[in-house]
Amino acid sequence: MSKTSKIYIAGHKGMVGSAAWRALEAKGYSNLIGKTKKELDLRNQKAVVDFINNEQPDIIIDAAARVGGILANSENPYLFLMENLQIQNNLIDAAHKAEVQKFIFLGSSCIYPKFAPQPLKETYLLTDSLEPTNQWYAIAKIAGVKACEAIRKQYAKDFVSLMPTNLYGPNDTFDLKNSHVLPAMIRKFHEAKENNHASVTLWGSGKPMREFLHVDDLAQAIVFAVENVLPDYLYNVGTGSDLTIKDLAETVQKIVGHKGKVEWDATKPDGTPRKLMDSSKLLELGWKASISLSDGIKTTYNWYLLNKLINK
Template sequence: MEKNAKIYIAGHRGMVGSAILRKLKSEGFTNFVVRTSSELDLRDQASVRTFFDAEKPEFVFLAAAKVGGIMANNIYRAEFLYDNLQIQNNIIDSAYRNGVKKLMFLGSSCIYPKLAPQPLNEDSLLTGVLEPTNEPYAIAKIAGIKMCEAYRSQYGCDFISVMPTNLYGPNDNYDLNKSHVLPAMIRKFHEAKEENKPVVELWGTGSPLREFLHADDLAAACYFLMQNYSEAGFLNIGVGSDVTIKELAELIQKIVGYEGAIHWNTDKPDGTPRKLMDVSKLHALGWKHSIELEEGIRMTYQDFLQKIETYAV
């Protein structure tokens, strides 16, 4: 990518998109085209086509998506499937129709079968049943991968796909009804500390294992891959190690400074037992993460504190 190349970041105000925008700006890129969801409804095909026809971006980062944790995925199953299919279909097709030089589609580790061998290798896609709690979102993301592969095969488009592990960082969503586990814990422990609550209730048993990648590391990986990767197969992006949800909770509890107890509500679902990414292909290309979990959570907690009024109950 040339420094004056016109770059469209779909989802530039979200955690992932904003991290990519920060990274590109730090590398000297200046020619960005962005739209908020109120300015451009990515679910509307005609609007997306009009936008691409007018702006003619050269490079596209497809980071826009409807996302959420276990509760949101379970409640809004139709929206998670429909909205995400519409968003990615419209952008990928319009990118092709307008001669975009390169597009990166960002997926999710939930594309893998619930009981796939660990660590999750790219070859495990479509080899088993998905985790039911996030199946609609996973199916949409799998469709996105296959669409990029199909447009590459049929039309010669340089469209690539990457599958990040669980993400966290600045501009995360701390809404307890829609957020992922790490930001939800940050908010729960902070509010319990402020309100002197003796106990914080968390879902499940605490035994599932999860891998966490800071959004700034993901952005660095995306920038690296846009310059160094151009293959049909998708790539995992992660750190290559994981922690139990219980260990994560205790780490966040320490960082926030909450001194009460944790109650694990075992009537609530755990989700997938483990989701550790095999990142050997990414490492072989020459990229590794640089932000370790404790450092990353401390930075994220500071981001939360700066936005605390936004998340007040």
């Protein structure tokens, strides 16, 4: 691929898409295209087909999805299943039929079984049942992974899937109804600090273990996939280390500067007990995360302070 190759980033205004845009721009890629939701409804098959046929991109990066935390998934199962299927199926099929050279599909570690051995290997896909609280999103993403695998198998095309661990960073969602655990903690601790260091209540027991990857590290993995022909269809993208949700809370609380009490609501679900990714396949090819969790949370908190009015 040349630096003038046309690259369409679906979801370019979101956390992952915007990070990919920044990373590619920094590497000198000058022909990036993106459309807002108002400009292009990715759920509309005809609109997507017409757009891909008209633009004829060389590469498509699918960073578009309906996303959210446990609460949003639990309350909107049909939307999380159907809209994600519509978005990815429209993009994958249009890309295939338009002879797009490379397609990079982005998903999540939630595609793996709830009680799979740790760390999670790509081979564990479809070996057991999923975590019930986000199975709708996971099933859609599994379908996308399998669609890309099928295209590779049947047509020998460069369609590849990257499955990142829990992401955070600039342009994350801090809306408490739809956010994931780390941005939700940042907002809760900050607002409690502003409210005379009031106590903060967090969901679950604090015992589950999670791995966190800064979105700019994922963006570098996307650039790596753009610039290389990866030999397999599915790659985990993670740091290789995890911590308990309680330890995460203590880290966020310290960085934010909250001095109040932390209470745990054990009536709320914990989700999967542990989700640590085995990212050795991608590591062996040459990619590696470089942003520490502490540094990443600091820069994310600073971004939140500058942009919090738009995240209410």
